[in-house]
Amino acid sequence: VGRDLVERRTLEQHLYQSEKLAALGVMAGGIAHELRNPLSVSFSAAQFLLDPIDDPSFHRECVGKILQGIERSSAIVENLLRFARPSAGNQAVCVNLVTVVRETLGVLASQGRLQRINLSEHYEEALLPVSGNANLLQQVITNLVLNAYQAMPEGGDVSIFTRRESDMAAVYVRDTGCGISQVHMDRIFEPFFTTRPAGEGTGLGLSICYTIVKQHGGAIDVESSVEGQGSTLVVRLPLLVNN
Amino acid sequence: MSPSPRLLVVDDEEDVRWALQTILRRGGYGVATSGSGAETLAWLRDNTCQLILLDAKLGDMDGIALARQIRDQRRSCAPVILVSGNFYKDDAMVQDSMMIGLIAAFVAKPFRQREILDAVSNTLAGLRAG
Numbered sequence: 001v002g003r004d005l006v007e008r009r010t011l012e013q014h015l016y017q018s019e020k021l022a023a024l025g026v027m028a029g030g031i032a033h034e035l036r037n038p039l040s041v042s043f044s045a046a047q048f049l050l051d052p053i054d055d056p057s058f059h060r061e062c063v064g065k066i067l068q069g070i071e072r073s074s075a076i077v078e079n080l081l082r083f084a085r086p087s088a089g090n091q092a093v094c095v096n097l098v099t100v101v102r103e104t105l106g107v108l109a110s111q112g113r114l115q116r117i118n119l120s121e122h123y124e125e126a127l128l129p130v131s132g133n134a135n136l137l138q139q140v141i142t143n144l145v146l147n148a149y150q151a152m153p154e155g156g157d158v159s160i161f162t163r164r165e166s167d168m169a170a171v172y173v174r175d176t177g178c179g180i181s182q183v184h185m186d187r188i189f190e191p192f193f194t195t196r197p198a199g200e201g202t203g204l205g206l207s208i209c210y211t212i213v214k215q216h217g218g219a220i221d222v223e224s225s226v227e228g229q230g231s232t233l234v235v236r237l238p239l240l241v242n243n
Numbered sequence: 244m245s246p247s248p249r250l251l252v253v254d255d256e257e258d259v260r261w262a263l264q265t266i267l268r269r270g271g272y273g274v275a276t277s278g279s280g281a282e283t284l285a286w287l288r289d290n291t292c293q294l295i296l297l298d299a300k301l302g303d304m305d306g307i308a309l310a311r312q313i314r315d316q317r318r319s320c321a322p323v324i325l326v327s328g329n330f331y332k333d334d335a336m337v338q339d340s341m342m343i344g345l346i347a348a349f350v351a352k353p354f355r356q357r358e359i360l361d362a363v364s365n366t367l368a369g370l371r372a373g
Contacts, residue, residue: 036352065262
C-alpha cells in the first residue's frame, strides 16, 4: 500500500509538471511579445549609440532605454523560471496566498494583454497564510486564469480578488466570458472533460486544480455562472491559525 | 501628430514607437505615430501617409485585423509593413497576408535599423514601380 501511494504521488507530480509545461505553451505568444518589445528598444538604442552622437541628452536617453529594456527582460525571465521550476516534494509550509496570486498574475498578465483581456486584481488583506506548496497553488491560479482567458476569445475582463472568510482564505476568479452551461456544470472538474475542440486543451486543467485544492484541505466551486455572461470560480483554503 | 507625414508607426508600446520613429527620422523620413487601432482609424480619417509600419498585437485589436479594416473601409491605400514579435517570416499568417496583399513586408522584432530602412525603401520603391 505504501509503495502504491509513493507511485501515485510520483505520477501526480509528473502530471502537474506536464500540465504546467502545457500552460507555458499557451503563454508562449505572450512571452515572445513581452520579451521582444524591450529587446527591440534596447537593440535599437544600442545601434543608435554606435553612430556619432552630438546630443548628450539623446545619448543619455539611449542608455536609459537599454537599461530599462534589460531590467524588464530580466524580470520576465525571472518570473518564468519561478513559474516553470518543478514542484519540490509534498512538504507543506506556511505560504502567503496573496503572494502566490500576485506572482502568478505577474507571469500571466502579458498573455492577457495579448488576448485583449483586462486583468484586475484586488487584495483585501496583505497576508493570508495557508499551509501548502506554493508551486502547486501557483498552478491552481494559473489554470483558473488561463481557463478564464480561453472563455473570452474576443477579449474581456478577468478580475481576481482575495479575502479572509472566517477561517478560510478565498480566491475569486471572475470572467466575462461564455459562462458554463448547466449541462456541463457538474462535469467541469472531471479529468479530460473539455468543451474545446479536439487538440485544444488537455481537459486536465480544472481537474488538477480540484485535486491540488483537495490535497490542501480546501474546496473549489463554481460560485456563479450565467451562460453568455461569465463565471466566477472560487478556491477556499484553510487559514493557518495563530498567524 | 503632425499633418500628412510620409510614414505612420502604429505600436501600443511607447518605447517601440520611440525606437521606430528615431530610426525612420534618422533615415530621412517624416513620421507620425499611433498607439492603438482606434486611434489609427481615426487618424487616417483626416490624414494621409505613404506607408504604415504596424505592430501585430495592439491593445485593442490585432494588427492584421486593423490592416483589413483600413483596406475594407478604404481609409488608406498605403502599403503596410508588419513589425512583430509574435510571428516569424515563414509563419502561415504572415505568408497568407502577404499573398492577399494585406501586408507588403514583414520585419521581426527585435529589428536592426537596416532591416527597417530596407523594408521601407523597398516597399516605397515597389510602390513607385507599380
